[in-house]
Amino acid sequence: MKQKPKSHEAVWGIAGMPDILPRNQAYWRQLLETGKAVSELHDFNFMGLSAVERYEIFENAFGSDRDVLERELFPLKAGKMKAALRFSFRESVLRSFIDNKLAYFAYPLKVFYFGPVFRDVQTDEYFLRQFHQFGFQVIGEADPIYDGEIIIALYDFFKSLRLANVVLKIGSSGCHTCHGIFKHKLQNYYRGRLKDVCKTCARNFEINPFLLLSCNEEKCKAIRLEGPIIFDYLCQSCNNHLKSVLELVEDNGIPYEPDPNMVSTGDLNNRTTFEFRTPEMPYPLAFGCRYDYLSEAVFKRQIPAVGANVGVERVMEAMKRQNVEPRFKSKPKVFFLVIGDQAKKGALKLMNKLRLSGVAVVEMVGKKTLKAQIKTAERMGIKLALLLGQKEVFDGTVILRDMTSGIQETILVDKLVEEVKKRLNNE
Ligand SMILES: [Zn+2]
Ligand SMILES: [Zn+2]
Numbered sequence: 001m002k003q004k005p006k007s008h009e010a011v012w013g014i015a016g017m018p019d020i021l022p023r024n025q026a027y028w029r030q031l032l033e034t035g036k037a038v039s040e041l042h043d044f045n046f047m048g049l050s051a052v053e054r055y056e057i058f059e060n061a062f063g064s065d066r067d068v069l070e071r072e073l074f075p076l077k078a079g080k081m082k083a084a085l086r087f088s089f090r091e092s093v094l095r096s097f098i099d100n101k102l103a104y105f106a107y108p109l110k111v112f113y114f115g116p117v118f119r120d121v122q123t124d125e126y127f128l129r130q131f132h133q134f135g136f137q138v139i140g141e142a143d144p145i146y147d148g149e150i151i152i153a154l155y156d157f158f159k160s161l162r163l164a165n166v167v168l169k170i171g172s173s174g175c176h177t178c179h180g181i182f183k184h185k186l187q188n189y190y191r192g193r194l195k196d197v198c199k200t201c202a203r204n205f206e207i208n209p210f211l212l213l214s215c216n217e218e219k220c221k222a223i224r225l226e227g228p229i230i231f232d233y234l235c236q237s238c239n240n241h242l243k244s245v246l247e248l249v250e251d252n253g254i255p256y257e258p259d260p261n262m263v264s265t266g267d268l269n270n271r272t273t274f275e276f277r278t279p280e281m282p283y284p285l286a287f288g289c290r291y292d293y294l295s296e297a298v299f300k301r302q303i304p305a306v307g308a309n310v311g312v313e314r315v316m317e318a319m320k321r322q323n324v325e326p327r328f329k330s331k332p333k334v335f336f337l338v339i340g341d342q343a344k345k346g347a348l349k350l351m352n353k354l355r356l357s358g359v360a361v362v363e364m365v366g367k368k369t370l371k372a373q374i375k376t377a378e379r380m381g382i383k384l385a386l387l388l389g390q391k392e393v394f395d396g397t398v399i400l401r402d403m404t405s406g407i408q409e410t411i412l413v414d415k416l417v418e419e420v421k422k423r424l425n426n427e
Pocket of ligand 1: 174175176177178179234235236237238239
């Protein structure tokens with residue numbers, strides 16, 4: 001027997017590029033509604049960004065992590081121009097900020113956005129080639145208050161979703177000066193211990209010593225405990241910045257853990273680095289950092305910025321594992337049963353009248369028999385149905401059918417909206 005493909009696999013589609021299916025719509029709607037509500041409360045402006053950017057933007061943005069670019073970016077062609085599918089949002093936000101002169105609109109600019117992100121990775125339960133992010137960015141300010149504001153907004157977001165045991169971890173990547181000094185300290189510490197760490201760490205040491213800070217092998221963790229931590233090497237101003245962020249987080253009653261291993265591997269992120277996790281998930285639900293050097297490296301313009309992204313699919317999975325039911329409940333609906341071709345036209349008019357008055361209407365006019373239509377309505381758990389046949393069209397009436405009791409009554413078309421609303425409100 002052919003095995004059922006796992007959710008991240010595909011038959012005709014591309015593995016790791018799943019569609020959003022109707023059965024998950026309550027989750028998606030709740031996540032989007034919650035994100036929108038939080039953005040509004042914290043005054044972030046919505047931006048829709050192009051999913052395709054010039055290849056060179058990402059080329060510049062990867063800095064010292066070039067191998068990631070070659071492995072994971074989806075290249076494209078736009079006319080004669082080399083382009084790529086969105087790898088992350090922050091480059092697009094900066095590009096749009098500069099191209100559209102958004103500094104005149106607001107400075108700093110606080111934005112939120114939502115959309116798919118594309119990475120050509122080995123797919124499994126947690127990593128997809130196309131996944132969705134919801135994010136906040138503040139462009140144009142280096143003040144720690146904005147790092148704090150983003151953390152607070154994200155915490156509100158997770159709280160509104162009713163996720164339990166959300167853990168916030170905060171670290172720092174320092175600046176070009178102290179990040180560099182710490183790198184030397186790491187190299188010196190590990191150089192004499194390469195035979196004691198795992199093979200991956202020994203190999204990574206040559207590529208990028210910061211990678212050793214995230215190894216999960218027990219022996220590597222033990223060696224790391226004795227090693228240098230960045231908090232001891234931050235320069236005065238990076239230290240002050242971190243202290244201010246932690247104070248803001250504390251003042252707002254958000255529990256957090258300082259994490260000395262949350263140091264960026266690249267040289268374009270700086271200072272605040274943070275993530276939100278829940279115990280059920282092996283990977284973070286959201287990740288954020290400051291990236292004051294990015295704009296200079298990519299666009300030759302110095303623009304400080306900070307931002308964070310929520311992995312929508314991961315949040316949804318965490319909700320499922322915690323049995324958090326999505327709160328998004330659709331409105332009660334009425335089912336419109338239509339008998340015979342002649343009644344269709346009149347039915348559409350009445351459905352529209354109901355919809356304009358705010359009543360959600362389901363129909364299955366097609367070619368289905370009345371029996372099949374009633375069955376569908378029952379399967380959908382619908383409580384109230386309307387019946388329209390040729391006779392009713394002629395008489396200017398509609399039949400109301402209580403789906404639970406099966407009791408029917410005839411009402412005048414003029415009273416339709418009123419009667420339907422009365423019954424829906426009585427439920
Ligand atoms: Zn520094
Ligand atoms: Zn290791």
